[in-house]
Amino acid sequence: MSAPSERLSIRIPADAAHVAAVRAFVGAVGRQVGCSQESIDDLRLVATEACAQAIEDATARDGIEVRTVVEDRRLVLEIEPAGAFERSPAGLDGAAGISTRRALIEGLFPEAEFDPGRGILRVGASAQDD
Amino acid sequence: MDVIVETRTQGAWTVVEVAGELDLHTSPPLREHVLQLIEEGTGLLALDMTKVEFLDSSSLGALVMCLKRMRERDGRLVLAGVAGTPMKVLNLTGLDGVFELAPSTAELPSD
Numbered sequence: 001m002s003a004p005s006e007r008l009s010i011r012i013p014a015d016a017a018h019v020a021a022v023r024a025f026v027g028a029v030g031r032q033v034g035c036s037q038e039s040i041d042d043l044r045l046v047a048t049e050a051c052a053q054a055i056e057d058a059t060a061r062d063g064i065e066v067r068t069v070v071e072d073r074r075l076v077l078e079i080e081p082a083g084a085f086e087r088s089p090a091g092l093d094g095a096a097g098i099s100t101r102r103a104l105i106e107g108l109f110p111e112a113e114f115d116p117g118r119g120i121l122r123v124g125a126s127a128q129d130d
Numbered sequence: 131m132d133v134i135v136e137t138r139t140q141g142a143w144t145v146v147e148v149a150g151e152l153d154l155h156t157s158p159p160l161r162e163h164v165l166q167l168i169e170e171g172t173g174l175l176a177l178d179m180t181k182v183e184f185l186d187s188s189s190l191g192a193l194v195m196c197l198k199r200m201r202e203r204d205g206r207l208v209l210a211g212v213a214g215t216p217m218k219v220l221n222l223t224g225l226d227g228v229f230e231l232a233p234s235t236a237e238l239p240s241d
Contacts, residue, residue, distance in 0.1 A: 016155035045215060
């Protein structure tokens, strides 16, 4: 994973049973890049939340693609479509004024980029120093 | 993968041992199992989360549903041994102050 701008991706059906494969993919890439275990865990959680939102929103008729871009020892994760993030998930109504999923993502990655027009969520984490 | 490893009795408590990754796919069977135990009259229920490596907001929703149902029956639901990413998720959502937590099943509150 040392080549600049290396890109990998995984596409899953919009089915909750396949989201674990996304977590495995993100974990493997994160380890190869040299991210800390905490960063990897955070990226896995964000990917799961975005996939779950897309599945619940039924916006992913053609599946969900998760892309990783490695650039300058930084791992950027893109999830498309990532769901609307406008309502609270079932069972957590009233937990906050903004959806619990979005609050989780922004809590872990304050610089997370939501692109509602294209339905893409983008977050990034740096590799650990050697 | 089944996330429910074992359901056992420990003193006055019913303990459900959970393991693996809890998400949109794996949490519904756990929710149904716990709701069934509550329906059967279990009033002191602990979820042993020691071996849970991952937990997302969908799973939190399931756990909140179980907690609400238990409180409607004047029972207690304790999450034991929560650590790592699951604990971080509880903290970020503020639900660490909503659930009753125990360090481990060996340290469950006295009934």
